[in-house]
Amino acid sequence: MKTEIENEWVFEQKPNEVWEYLTKSELIALWLMPNNFKLILGHEFQFNTNPIPSLDLDGVFHCKIIEIIPLQRLVYSWKGVSGNGDFSLDTIVEWNLVEHNNGAKLILKHSGFKEINFAIFTGMTDGWQKNIQKMLNHLNTTK
Known part of the structure; x- marks a missing residue:
């Protein structure tokens, strides 16, 4: 089983515009x-969604910022709690942002998935694609 999700997206917007969507709470939301x-x-911060019983997640993701290089790199832990209160997901999210042509390239590495996280891994692989598309749509409407 793969243990990490890796993706790259290219944006017309400058890195500082994409960075804001990675680092401002109201834009992340x-x-x-x-x-x-x-x-x-x-x-230490949380992402909140509805409970996901099919994945044995309570809907609160517990995170902690591990590294910041302004406008270039953001790394945080990403943990999920099962219905019984144990951390069933313990992963790391790494965002790297670089200038690319006249815009930006955003590189995601989400690592640390274990075999018991297979269904979560599958869902998040698709989920990151859909969520970054939402970010892109917002960026494109604010031009």
Whole structure:
């Protein structure tokens, strides 16, 4: 089984515009989930959605910012809790942003999935594609 999701997307927008959608709570909520994100090293935050019983997740993802290189790199842990209160998902999300032609390239690596996370891995592989498309739609409507 694969243990990491890797994707790249190219944007017409400049890196600083894409960076805002990765680092501003109200913009993250537009394309991903409601959250209490703050761009502070070590900040612990949550993404909130409805419980997902089919994946044994309570709907709260617990995260902690591990690394920040402004306008270039953001890394945070991403943990999910099962219905019995145990962390059933313990992964790392890495965003890398680089200039590309006249726009930006966004590179995602979401790693640390285990065999017990196969259904979550499958869902998130598709989910990241759909969510980044939402981000792109928002970026394109704010031009």
